[in-house]
Amino acid sequence: MELISPDNCNPTGKNYNSSRSNKASNKPIGIEDPAVQVGILLYPNPASGSLTVLDMQGEYSGATLLVVDMLGRILLSGQIGEGSNTHSVDISTIQAGAYILILKKNGQIRRERFVKE
DSSP, X not given: OEEEOTTTTOTTSTTOOGGGSEEEOOOOOXXXXXXXXXXXXXXXXXXXXXXXXXXXXXXXXXXXXXXXXXXXOEEEEEEOOTTOSEEEEEOTTSOSEEEEEEEEETTEEEEEEEEEO
């Protein structure tokens, strides 16, 4: 860690007070990926022919799956197999654009955005 004095960046300058100093740290900063936090991954994204849904924690096994457009119209629907943590969705019949994949199970609703090329 490096301490920088507010007195022209001179740590030996008069009235140096470390409580007023800027502190630098080598700890990484950023925003964590929400997909990793809750265990849902869509790939590839963008996709062209099919989209794979990976449920890393198995929370959505047996869930209802919907693909909706940005106006909320249901374009595709299906069911994720019970006991399965991966599911392939055939998106070859929908137009290129942005969509939302919705998973529903036991009152839980999960929404993930994806792009069809």
